[in-house]
Amino acid sequence: MPYTGMENTREKLILIANKAKDKRLKFTSLAHLLNAGYLLECYRSLKRGKAAGIDRRTMESYTEEEIKNRLDQTAALLKSKRYHPQALKRVYIESGSRRRRPLSIPTVIDKVVQLAVTRILEVIYEPIFLPVSYGYRKERNSHEALKEINHMIMGKRVNWIIEADIKSFFDNINHQWLMRMLKEKITDPNLLLVIYRFIRSGTVEEGKYQKTTEGAPQGGIISPMLANIYLHYVLDLWFEKKMKQTFRGYTQLIRYADDFVIGAQHKQEAEGIVVKLQERFKQFGLALSKEKTRIIEFGRFATENTKRRGIRKPDTFNFLGFTHYCSKTMDGRFAVKIKTEKKKINRSLVAFNQWIKAARNTQSTKDIWQLIKSKLIGHYNYYGVSGNFASIHHYYRKVRSLTFKWLNRRSRKKSWNWKGFERYNSTYPLPKPKLTYAFYNTW
Numbered sequence: 001m002p003y004t005g006m007e008n009t010r011e012k013l014i015l016i017a018n019k020a021k022d023k024r025l026k027f028t029s030l031a032h033l034l035n036a037g038y039l040l041e042c043y044r045s046l047k048r049g050k051a052a053g054i055d056r057r058t059m060e061s062y063t064e065e066e067i068k069n070r071l072d073q074t075a076a077l078l079k080s081k082r083y084h085p086q087a088l089k090r091v092y093i094e095s096g097s098r099r100r101r102p103l104s105i106p107t108v109i110d111k112v113v114q115l116a117v118t119r120i121l122e123v124i125y126e127p128i129f130l131p132v133s134y135g136y137r138k139e140r141n142s143h144e145a146l147k148e149i150n151h152m153i154m155g156k157r158v159n160w161i162i163e164a165d166i167k168s169f170f171d172n173i174n175h176q177w178l179m180r181m182l183k184e185k186i187t188d189p190n191l192l193l194v195i196y197r198f199i200r201s202g203t204v205e206e207g208k209y210q211k212t213t214e215g216a217p218q219g220g221i222i223s224p225m226l227a228n229i230y231l232h233y234v235l236d237l238w239f240e241k242k243m244k245q246t247f248r249g250y251t252q253l254i255r256y257a258d259d260f261v262i263g264a265q266h267k268q269e270a271e272g273i274v275v276k277l278q279e280r281f282k283q284f285g286l287a288l289s290k291e292k293t294r295i296i297e298f299g300r301f302a303t304e305n306t307k308r309r310g311i312r313k314p315d316t317f318n319f320l321g322f323t324h325y326c327s328k329t330m331d332g333r334f335a336v337k338i339k340t341e342k343k344k345i346n347r348s349l350v351a352f353n354q355w356i357k358a359a360r361n362t363q364s365t366k367d368i369w370q371l372i373k374s375k376l377i378g379h380y381n382y383y384g385v386s387g388n389f390a391s392i393h394h395y396y397r398k399v400r401s402l403t404f405k406w407l408n409r410r411s412r413k414k415s416w417n418w419k420g421f422e423r424y425n426s427t428y429p430l431p432k433p434k435l436t437y438a439f440y441n442t443w
Contacts, residue, residue, distance in 0.1 A: 009038040017123040031190035036075040050206040053107035090205035104217030135257030136224035155279040160270040165292035169258040174285035260364035300334040340391035
């Protein structure tokens with residue numbers, strides 16, 4: 001089979017993106033885009049250094065000739081409707097509070113096909129996704145979601161916040177409903193068959209196969225897109241186009257993947273929203289977590305109202321790793337401020353402590369130092385937002401302290417005093433805390 005089709009598919013994706021702006025249009029022929037050239041382009045876009053699937057093959061294990069042959073074969077199987085994804089390898093990662101979160105790892109070939117299908121879905125659905133959705137979308141991210149929350153509370157009539165949590169969302173996506181939702185825009189049975197086989201491919205854990213009848217496995221490239229499509233119909237459209245019409249006061253939904261908050265002007269309407277959410281989610285196999293979903297008074301009048309009731313401070317709420325709290329500016333005006341969520345800092349520091357404790361005897365000081373720099377810069381890039389300098393400075397000081405502690409324990413005899421550590425740090429300075437994202441253009 002000649003290795004062609006890459007440029008042709010690119011051009012067709014651009015045409016599809018333009019046509020997708022017509023919300024009434026349905027796409028009848030898409031599977032033919034999954035040609036060998038397009039699959040190769042997707043393969044080259046994958047990140048290296050990732051864990052292997054059940055076939056124990058990593059990207060690094062394939063030669064250029066071998067991967068081309070495998071993708072030729074895969075394209076032929078897709079064309080003849082005989083492509084079947086392999087089962088996913090189930091592994092667990094630590095997720096805080098002594099909990100382990102399951103991840104399902106596809107094989108390299110299945111990752112390639114998942115990415116190829118995801119890119120097709122992206123050009124179809126991106127034009128119809130609503131502005132309230134921020135997760136796993138191009139040119140939208142968690143910082144933009146946080147900024148919108150800040151602007152909503154500061155600039156709109158928000159007196160109550162619904163802090164919502166969907167119980168085990170990815171595990172409870174209903175496959176029949178998902179396929180019905182996909183058919184709202186896609187009527188190509190061949191592409192729908194590929195997607196259906198992905199979500200039904202099953203998992204292997206400790207050598208035992210388990211079939212999947214619901215859910216979108218976390219760890220798959222296609223899962224975030226399918227989750228966004230599911231919540232677009234279940235939550236976003238329903239709330240924005242139907243529920244909002246029934247409210248007297250201001251309300252606003254802000255969603256990042258399966259995490260979302262709703263701001264409301266009136267308490268009674270906030271309580272009604274939670275009831276309606278429970279009813280709505282039940283229809284689609286979902287449920288709100290009773291322990292993690294709550295309504296709190298929050299906004300410019302919250303401090304005054306809680307003091308009147310004998311409560312010292314208003315409640316806070318967490319979203320995307322930040323704690324939001326009511327405060328004041330230097331001149332006494334209301335301000336909503338954020339700081340790094342306490343459990344996120346603690347979890348990050350525990351992970352850093354475990355890493356450097358193990359690395360100190362296996363890597364050179366130079367290599368460790370470079371990795372610490374990368375970890376600090378990564379922390380600042382995410383948590384270095386307006387008003388959060390104290391939190392990232394606390395993290396910086398703790399990292400320095402842990403670094404000194406473990407690099408000074410490379411043998412039974414202490415090898416580094418604080419002056420020596422400071423001298424090394426002055427020669428090869430660790431990056432100091434800095435703010436990297438502004439909610440307002442004030443710095």
